[in-house]
Amino acid sequence: MPPSSPKPMRWRPARERPLVERGGPPRRKRTRRPPAIILRDVSKTYGLGQIQVRALRNVTLQIARGDFVAIMGSSGSGKSTLMNILGCLDLPTGGRYLIDGVDMRDLDEDDLADLRNRKIGFVFQSFNLVARTSALANVELPLAYAGVDRQTRRQRAKEALAAVGMAQRWHHQPSELSGGQQQRVAVARALVTNPTMILADEPTGNLDSRSTEEVLRIFAGLNQEGRTVVLITHEPDVAAQAKRVITLGDGRVIDDRRTAGVHDQPALPHHQKSAHHLYGESHR
Numbered sequence: 299m300p301p302s303s304p305k306p307m308r309w310r311p312a313r314e315r316p317l318v319e320r321g322g323p324p325r326r327k328r329t330r331r332p333p334a335i336i337l338r339d340v341s342k343t344y345g346l347g348q349i350q351v352r353a354l355r356n357v358t359l360q361i362a363r364g365d366f367v368a369i370m371g372s373s374g375s376g377k378s379t380l381m382n383i384l385g386c387l388d389l390p391t392g393g394r395y396l397i398d399g400v401d402m403r404d405l406d407e408d409d410l411a412d413l414r415n416r417k418i419g420f421v422f423q424s425f426n427l428v429a430r431t432s433a434l435a436n437v438e439l440p441l442a443y444a445g446v447d448r449q450t451r452r453q454r455a456k457e458a459l460a461a462v463g464m465a466q467r468w469h470h471q472p473s474e475l476s477g478g479q480q481q482r483v484a485v486a487r488a489l490v491t492n493p494t495m496i497l498a499d500e501p502t503g504n505l506d507s508r509s510t511e512e513v514l515r516i517f518a519g520l521n522q523e524g525r526t527v528v529l530i531t532h533e534p535d536v537a538a539q540a541k542r543v544i545t546l547g548d549g550r551v552i553d554d555r556r557t558a559g560v561h562d563q564p565a566l567p568h569h570q571k572s573a574h575h576l577y578g579e580s581h582r
C-alpha cells in the first residue's frame with residue numbers, strides 16, 4: 299500500500315491574541331498624552347490701580363489635541379483676552395495654564411518665546427502683515443526669528459504660500475493684494491513654522507463671504523492634518539465650521555457645546571446662503 303500522502307497544511311493567519319486571555323504580565327497601558335490646552339481657574343484683571351476690569355473670571359476648560367474650537371461671545375466678553383493667554387502673549391493674573399502638560403508658570407521669557415515660535419501660529423482680524431514687504435518675506439519672518447537659514451526659509455515660505463493657494467503672488471506686497479489674499483498670506487505665515495496649534499482672532503471679520511469660505515477651508519485642512527484650531531468669531535456661520543463652540547459672557551464660560559467629535563472630519567464651509575439655510579437666523 300502506498301504511503302498515504304501527507305495532509306496538506308491549511309494556511310491560517312496567526313491569531314492576534316489568544317482566544318482565552320491568560321494571565322501574564324499586564325499589557326502596558328497606552329500612555330495618554332495630556333490635552334493641548336488646560337486652563338484651571340484662569341482670571342485676568344486689567345489695570346491693577348483704582349479701576350479694575352475683570353476680563354476673565356475663573357475660566358476652567360480643556361481643549362483636546364486636534365480639536366476645532368470656536369469661541370463666541372459679545373464684545374468685551376473676554377475673547378481676545380483669552381486668546382492672548384492661550385497664545386502666551388499675555389499671562390493670567392490668576393490660575394494655571396498648561397500647554398501639552400507644561401505649566402506656563404514654569405517657563406521664563408525665553409522659553410515662552412520659543413514655545414510660541416514652535417507650537418503656535420497666530421492669525422488676526424487685521425492680517426498684521428508688514429507693509430511694503432513681499433508676501434514671501436512676510437511668510438519668512440517667523441522662520442527668520444527662529445534662526446532658520448535663508449535658503450530653507452525661502453523654500454518653506456514658498457510651500458506655505460502654495461498651501462494657501464498664493465504661490466503665484468509671492469512677490470506681491472500687502473497693498474497689492476485683496477483682503478482675502480492678505481489673510482491667506484497671514485495664514486501661510488502662521489503655518490510656516492509647522493505649529494501644532496493655530497489661534498485665530500476674528501480671522502474672517504474683515505472678509506467678504508467668498509474669502510471667508512476660502513480661509514475656513516484652509517483652517518479645515520489644517521485641522522484635518524491634526525492641528526488644534528481655536529478661532530474667535532462673531533459669525534454663527536463661521537462657528538458652525540468648528541467641532542465645539544464655547545461662548546463667553548462677562549469673562550466666564552456661559553455655554554460649551556460639542557457639535558462633532560474631536561477626530562471627525564472637519565466640516566467644509568457651505569456657501570453662505572446654504573449656511574443660513576442650515577443654521578437659521580435664530581443664532582444671530
Ligand SMILES: Nc1ncnc2c1ncn2[C@@H]1O[C@H](COP(=O)(O)OP(=O)(O)OP(=O)(O)O)[C@@H](O)[C@H]1O
Pocket residue numbers: 344345351352353371372373374375376377378379380
Ligand atoms: N489692555 C487692556 N487694559 C484694560 N482693559 C482691557 C484691556 N484689554 C481688554 N480690556 C477690557 O477687558 C474686557 C475684555 O476685552 P476683550 O478684548 O478680551 O473682549 P473681546 O471679547 O475680545 O471683545 P471684542 O469682541 O470687541 O473684540 C473689556 O472690558 C475690555 O475693555
Ligand SMILES: [Mg+2]
Pocket residue numbers: 377378379499
Ligand atoms: Mg476681541
